[in-house]
Amino acid sequence: MRAVALFIAGLAVGCSSTLQRSDGGGSGGGTGAAGAGGSDAGTCIVDGASVPNGTEFPCGCTSCVCLGGAIGFHPVECVDAAHCRIDTPYTYGDTGGLVAYEDATTLTPPWSWTRTRTSHVMSTASGSCEVRLLCLIDGDGSMVDVERIKVDIADGAVQAAFAMATPPTYGRDTRPVDGTVFQFLRDDGRGFVVGSPCTGSAGCTDAPAGIATLVADLRTLDERQLMDPSCAALR
Numbered sequence: 001m002r003a004v005a006l007f008i009a010g011l012a013v014g015c016s017s018t019l020q021r022s023d024g025g026g027s028g029g030g031t032g033a034a035g036a037g038g039s040d041a042g043t044c045i046v047d048g049a050s051v052p053n054g055t056e057f058p059c060g061c062t063s064c065v066c067l068g069g070a071i072g073f074h075p076v077e078c079v080d081a082a083h084c085r086i087d088t089p090y091t092y093g094d095t096g097g098l099v100a101y102e103d104a105t106t107l108t109p110p111w112s113w114t115r116t117r118t119s120h121v122m123s124t125a126s127g128s129c130e131v132r133l134l135c136l137i138d139g140d141g142s143m144v145d146v147e148r149i150k151v152d153i154a155d156g157a158v159q160a161a162f163a164m165a166t167p168p169t170y171g172r173d174t175r176p177v178d179g180t181v182f183q184f185l186r187d188d189g190r191g192f193v194v195g196s197p198c199t200g201s202a203g204c205t206d207a208p209a210g211i212a213t214l215v216a217d218l219r220t221l222d223e224r225q226l227m228d229p230s231c232a233a234l235r
Helices: 001-015 146-153 156-162 209-225 229-234
Strands: 017-019 031-035 045-046 049-051 056-059 062-067 071-073 092-095 101-108 111-119 129-133 136-138 181-186 192-195
Touching: 017 156, 111 209, 111 229, 129 229, 146 156, 146 209, 156 192, 181 209, 192 209
Parallel strands: 017 031
Antiparallel strands: 031 045, 045 049, 056 062, 062 071, 071 136, 092 101, 092 181, 101 111, 111 129, 181 192
């Protein structure tokens, strides 16, 4: 992640812009300077001025957004193809159970996040929304961006699951009794399923740490993306 941060910072400097943190640090003068943090909760410091959460502004050859005191970089064509891009489509979400609707998320190259709701009852409408993913979020390690998801997917446990012809199931699959599981699938149909904790059930294997981390980060990603106004009906 640090290498990617330095890569993008280099892009900004190369485009006559400087990234600066709110403590006054930075690499010199320039225009479009941005720094994570602010004097008030949720604000960011941009060119020495405080900007509200959610504000978008130019920063070098890309654009940025203030995310609760942290700076998020939008992916643009000036970012090298090796960085900040989803490599192949992935679809994930909770599935199964006696529910009124199911929500599924799809990550589509190069940086698209789409939430689709499929309704099973007349009282709930189906629908979808699409929100651009953020390339990198600087200043808050709890936030999830494209590069963090890519690191999660590269984990050995996730790759081992992809190598299996049939997606493995970790934890207890309670769908036969109207329970739900979390399903993560690559566009070729390979992936994994995570159910409820085994709690000592015979023949049951809990999800490896790498898969559990990916699931947790995907849920965190969804929470932030759903805050976009276009997704209001799907929250």
